[in-house]
Amino acid sequence: MIREHTIELRVRYDETDPMGLVHHSNYLRYFEIGRTELLRAAGGRYRDMEAAGLLVVVVRVDCRYKAPARYDEMITVTTQITKVTAAKIIHHYVIRRDGQVLVEADVTLAVIDREGRLQRVPEALIEAYQS
Amino acid sequence: MIREHTIELRVRYDETDPMGLVHHSNYLRYFEIGRTELLRAAGGRYRDMEAAGLLVVVVRVDCRYKAPARYDEMITVTTQITKVTAAKIIHHYVIRRDGQVLVEADVTLAVIDREGRLQRVPEALIEAYQS
């Protein structure tokens, strides 16, 4: 049972802004990498879902920024599954540098089809997370 | 007294993802454009603040995604000042397409100096918003 996963990333130059800090929007991209790798570690792949016509969309982001990351720094993204139901998937994220918490967030996902209609979270995905 | 401002944007190709939808992180960039233009309409400019050594940073984002925008669509970003104190600035954002609400968010800003120390929100900025 894999419910938590941590990856290490190096901050890229194009991800930082004139303040020399990671642009706040880019942390959402780090979260996306985090949940992709958590799912991969659990034996699944988002691209297989899309190929099957199921689209995973973000319906809510609640993100608290405590301290900034800078260009070329190594950071870790820890992704944790908080809740998986037929209606939604909630992950909790913590981004750290040398153990210091920089950013914390909760992101809620839902599943839609190509016409934008809400779908049940596939059993395979619920199982991948819960098995 | 300007406390609300609406701008119109056309969704760019590079802002959309393989689902054909605006990547969820890009709405945070639209919000940033919204508050920049609200401040400009109020007679201020963020770049003058940075030149003065004051950095405006995002400390919290709470964003609810209701429906997606797609490539080449025209959307509006309405930025509203919710609260301005010496410690923080809170804006409320609503993104719409043809009147339909797509995304709603509250974003909290704070002011720091180049060493990352928290600073008071400058009086000029408080006045620009409240005058």
Place this chain on the structure above:
Amino acid sequence: MIREHTIELRVRYDETDPMGLVHHSNYLRYFEIGRTELLRAAGGRYRDMEAAGLLVVVVRVDCRYKAPARYDEMITVTTQITKVTAAKIIHHYVIRRDGQVLVEADVTLAVIDREGRLQRVPEALIEAYQS
């Protein structure tokens, strides 16, 4: 006959880097906006082509950077059609600020289908540019 088009853009915060300059990759995104608007001015839309299963892809970029644009500056993107054949479309771009040339580029496009096979440039597109 529309063979040249100029649009005005304001440089966004997230498009600039720690040097305070527009990240060099973002000019390619400005060019894309330029050719989209040129095509629109000529009565066409890229999104209609994609809906028809035709994908316009970039096969070559030759870009010369002469001077940088900075956050919040107004720039113009002038897009010119250099050549349209059944095999490719070449545009020439000039980005200026207050008349000064900042960036110049030539970008070659080709048309493929969803399987990645090279297709003829559609007659409608050739006509849109040449009519």
Place this chain on the structure above:
Amino acid sequence: MIREHTIELRVRYDETDPMGLVHHSNYLRYFEIGRTELLRAAGGRYRDMEAAGLLVVVVRVDCRYKAPARYDEMITVTTQITKVTAAKIIHHYVIRRDGQVLVEADVTLAVIDREGRLQRVPEALIEAYQS
């Protein structure tokens, strides 16, 4: 003497476009990662140069796109030093997937100071590449 370096990257979701392909502008970002890692392998760091007031800017990109990379694919970026003089640094890049060449490019860099004036490429950098 390190004159060539290869890194492996996984294509991120936000780097791909509605065609499901990596947006052509993002390869320039992959090249930047490639040259950063080549320099690191040679014992240097771009961020030390910036801290010393020297800015490395791109003055020319000539990029040929042969086949697209897609979401979640593993690609390699091979960076090679073609030429280092007091006036410029030229790198050659090849991006591959499973050995197949996807993109090839030549990128020319120059060094400026904070006022935008052209500077000599620092001896330390020339040596890092040539030693």
